[in-house]
Amino acid sequence: MRSSLFYYLILPLVLLQICSNLATAGSTVRFLPGFEGPLPFELETGYIGVEESEDVQLFYYFVKSESIPETDPLVLWLSGGNCCTSFSGLAYQIGPIKFEEVLYNGTLPKLLLNPYSWTKLVSIIFVDLPVASGFSYARTAKASQSTVSQACNQAYEFLRKWLVDHPEFISSPVYIGGDSKAGIRVPIVTQLISDGNEVGIEPHIYLKGYILGNPVTTPGDGNYAIQFTHGMGLISDELYESLKLSCKGEYQNIDPSNALCLQNMQAYNQASNHFSASFVLLYFEKLVTIQLLSNINKAHILEPDCPYASPKPNNLFIGRRSTIQVFCEKTRELKIQELAAPFTCRMDGYRLVYHWANDESVQKALHVRKESIGEWIRCNCRYPYIRNIGNSLPYHANLSIRGYRSLIYSGDHDMIVPHFGTQAWIKSLNYSIIDDWRQWILQGQVAGYTRTYANKMTFATGGGHIAPEYKPAECQAMFERWISHQPL
Known part of the structure; x- marks a missing residue:
């Protein structure tokens, strides 16, 4: 595995010059439209060119630690989702700013300070990756196409070049972090850095470990949604037992000849009207069943379900339009009334960023290049972005052997990446438990549950999908304790 990684991922990077003339340092941002007064933290934005001739230009937001930046850790943060901007991490999850919680009223949305920012503890680079996301852009048609492995290569090259431009951080302890679908990329990037250090690629990166929230990890993650819905009381015991017997744990790629499993899945979709539709698509020559929720919020089952915040659908399938794409487009054609009133659901907050990021004054303040300016869309x-790697479990195993620290946190009300699946792949690593399952407490209240393993991996629960959006205080406390080597 290590040999394969070196030749296909590391070797091409060695052939590139570490410091191209086109790579430039970023620009300081002292004021942001929508925020009153000068920023009380240090923000830098910029572009770093990667790949051949630096035809891929990656945009980043860098926030310096508000504590002791000279010695505090440095985190490279990769947002999850399908080609989602890292601004999601900056303004909705772990960064120092957030939008004022009012619905859009025709004026530029206001920004406030986030009291639970992780930048109070560490410096964070939020990078727009892959090339389509945020304000990153490609100079050629060839450069605009990428794969998961290419994006991981680009992240590693980006970090090396960024450190060359910022030599004061070369000795900083480095962690790679991300959430959701970044669960595939983060372990790969971490291993690329480790492999590069072993073969002497400069600059040497003082890699300490990685952080993942609600991470997509294996192709079987979705199978645990059935166990999750039963555990949360959304389906009956009888239906759950029948599903287990008939489907034998495989609920995503169902054998068309398994009539009883298909019948049970239909009952599952209709149970209590939790699911509005079931589409069977011919995808990679397999029948795939996709459930679309009608009145359950998969990101947090205790919160209200809301329409999509993005005005345009993601390209879920390259080439011909899929059934699910057409469905999503029709759903988004519904006009969502926006009044000057408190949020009715969390998705209302995501609508604000479109009005903010597409404003000319904002793009000027962020030093966005004209080449990358089109209509800004969050995801x-x-x-074309090809997911040529769909399983990051082998990378977790390799990183465990090498002794890197890891924090895996999982929202226990998340149905998108159920914690049952995350716990299952962690258990498959076969490491002994050194701190068994217990509560972890914040301000006298139970914040979640945790367990620590002999491979320096800590697992913790609490919140929904993208846990810091739902439990910001708890997640900041969790991260602070872990990054400072304290027990949760």
Whole structure:
């Protein structure tokens, strides 16, 4: 595995010059439209060119630690989703700013300070990756196409070049972090850095470990949604037992000849009207059943379900339009009334960023290049992005052997990446438990549950999908304790 990684991922990077003339340092941002007064933290934005001739230009937001930046850790943060901008991490999850919680009223949305920002503890680079996301852009048609492995290569090259431009951080302890679908990329990037250090690629990166929230990890993650819905009381015991017997644990790629499993899945979709539709698509020559929720919020089952915040659908399938794409487009054609009133659901907050990021004054303040300015969309796969790696479990195993620290946190009300699946792949690593399942407490209240393993991996629960959006205080406390080597 290590040999394969070196030749296909590391070797091409060695052939590139570490410091190209086109790579430039970023620009300081002291004021942001929508925020009153000068920023009380240090923000830098910029572009770093990667790949051949630096035809891929990656945009980043860098926030310096508000504590002791000279010695505090440095985190490279990769957002999840399908080609989602890292601004999601900056303004909705772990960064120092957030939008004022009012619905859009025709004026530029206001920004406030986030009291639970992780930048109070560490410096964070939020990078727009892959190339289609955020303000990153490609100079050629060839450069606009990428794969998961290419994006991981680009992240590693980006970090090396960024450190060359910022030599004061070369000795900083480095962690790679991300959430959701970044669960595939983060372990790969971490291993690329480790492999590069072993073969002497400069600059040497002081890699300490990685952080993942609600991470997509294996192709079987979705199978645990059935166990999750039963555990949360959304389906009956009888239906659950029948599903287990008939489907034998495989609920995603169902054998068309398994009539009883298909019948049970139909009952599951209709149970209590939790699911509005079931589509059977011919995908990679397999029948795939996709459930679309009608009145259950899969990101947090205790919160209200809301319409999509993005005005345009993601390119879920390259080539011909899929059934699910057409469905999503029709759903988004519904006009969502926006009044000057408190949020009715969490998705209302995501609508604000479109009005903010597409404003000319905002793009000027962020030093956005004209080449990358089109319509800004929070999650936008406008270029082909091939998911050629769909399982990151082998990378977790390799990183465990090498002794890197890891924090895996999982929202226990998340149905998108159920915690049952995350716990299952962690258990498959076969490491002994050194701190068994217990509560972890914040301000006298139970914040979640945790367990620590002999491979320096800590697992913790609490919140929904993208846990810091739902439990910001708890997640900041969790991260602070872990990053400072304290027990949760």
